[in-house]
Amino acid sequence: MIAGYVLEVACASLVNRTIGTAECFFWEVNIKDRMTGVLAGMAAGDALGAGYEFGPALPDDEAVAMRGGGVFNWAPGEWTDDTSMAVPIGRALARGDDLAAPATLGLIVDEWAVWAQTAPDVGNQTRAVLGMLATQGSSEDDARRAAEAVHRSQGQSAGNGSLMRTAPVALGYLDDPAGLASVARRVSDLTHFDPEAGDACVLWCLAIRRAVVDGEHSLRDGLSALPAARQSLWASRIDVAEASQPRDFEHNGWVVEALQGAWSAITHGSSLVDVLSRAVRGGNDTDTVAAIAGGLAGAYYGVGGVPSAWREVLHGWPGLDFGGLVELAGAAALGGAPRR
Numbered sequence: 154m155i156a157g158y159v160l161e162v163a164c165a166s167l168v169n170r171t172i173g174t175a176e177c178f179f180w181e182v183n184i185k186d187r188m189t190g191v192l193a194g195m196a197a198g199d200a201l202g203a204g205y206e207f208g209p210a211l212p213d214d215e216a217v218a219m220r221g222g223g224v225f226n227w228a229p230g231e232w233t234d235d236t237s238m239a240v241p242i243g244r245a246l247a248r249g250d251d252l253a254a255p256a257t258l259g260l261i262v263d264e265w266a267v268w269a270q271t272a273p274d275v276g277n278q279t280r281a282v283l284g285m286l287a288t289q290g291s292s293e294d295d296a297r298r299a300a301e302a303v304h305r306s307q308g309q310s311a312g313n314g315s316l317m318r319t320a321p322v323a324l325g326y327l328d329d330p331a332g333l334a335s336v337a338r339r340v341s342d343l344t345h346f347d348p349e350a351g352d353a354c355v356l357w358c359l360a361i362r363r364a365v366v367d368g369e370h371s372l373r374d375g376l377s378a379l380p381a382a383r384q385s386l387w388a389s390r391i392d393v394a395e396a397s398q399p400r401d402f403e404h405n406g407w408v409v410e411a412l413q414g415a416w417s418a419i420t421h422g423s424s425l426v427d428v429l430s431r432a433v434r435g436g437n438d439t440d441t442v443a444a445i446a447g448g449l450a451g452a453y454y455g456v457g458g459v460p461s462a463w464r465e466v467l468h469g470w471p472g473l474d475f476g477g478l479v480e481l482a483g484a485a486a487l488g489g490a491p492r493r
């Protein structure tokens with residue numbers, strides 16, 4: 154069902170160009186694999202890193218296992234807050250809701266607030282913001298005001314908590330990079346007032362879009378979508394990431410080093426499993442760096458890069474498994490198209 158729709162969407166809408174039937178069939182297989190790889194790769198990285206969270210960097214030759222455990226005693230294959238916070242974004246897109254509509258962003262904040270009531274691992278900054286909001290009926294402006302208040306009280310708000318959940322935003326804007334840049338920042342701003350968090354989400358979402366549509370790694374393409382005053386700074390950060398290893402970014406709770414660690418893992422990795430293992434070996438916020446890396450690497454390598462042993466155990470809030478995530482990613486990509 155979804156495959157047919159994705160074929161139609163891919164050929165008629167997403168590419169925004171005329172292509173022949175034979176090319177369309179060939180291309181459909183690849184883009185479907187890459188679309189669904191976004192959430193699957195993210196969840197795989199999240200669950201892989203969960204058992205190593207807050208641990209030290211690991212040697213290059215140490216195997217990384219989907220073992221669960223960690224400080225929150227996760228089950229093997231269970232994803233954490235990173236993927237859980239991405240799910241309401243994917244669901245909104247799957248419903249055909251417009252992420253640029255304030256009402257849609259309010260519904261996402263409501264879902265986060267409900268999830269946070271029982272989740273064991275809500276990040277400090279996100280918990281502070283959601284704690285200032287009602288569990289139902291919050292608006293985009295309510296969330297932005299709360300995020301700013303937390304920023305003022307804590308003196309900073311450039312944690313990695315908005316970047317970790319940003320991947321599904323790209324699925325709704327595969328044919329609209331300008332719209333994607335705008336919405337990625339607005340979704341980040343719901344909890345993270347610091348514009349560097351928004352910058353990171355813009356760069357990452359544009360890279361995911363490019364990986365899905367063109368099958369290419371490209372983080373620098375998004376630089377032009379950032380404010381001019383910060384473009385060269387981010388360009389130099391990307392240079393440093395490519396010349397370093399994930400373990401070199403030990404302050405990866407900061408959105409900048411989380412992005413650098415994830416990009417380092419991607420640029421040095423040779424497969425989805427290799428990328429995610431490199432991200433986890435970087436240590437500290439392992440689940441989040443691997444979830445960030447997995448959103449983009451999953452788009453690049455496609456859902457086929459997720460090993461069958463991982464597919465069998467992946468699961469998490471709100472009662473989804475691997476198949477449910479794949480279906481959600483396809484529906485999110487499909488649901489983003491009709492509104493345009």
Ligand SMILES: [Mg+2]
Nearest residue numbers: 233234235440
């Ligand atoms: Mg986490």
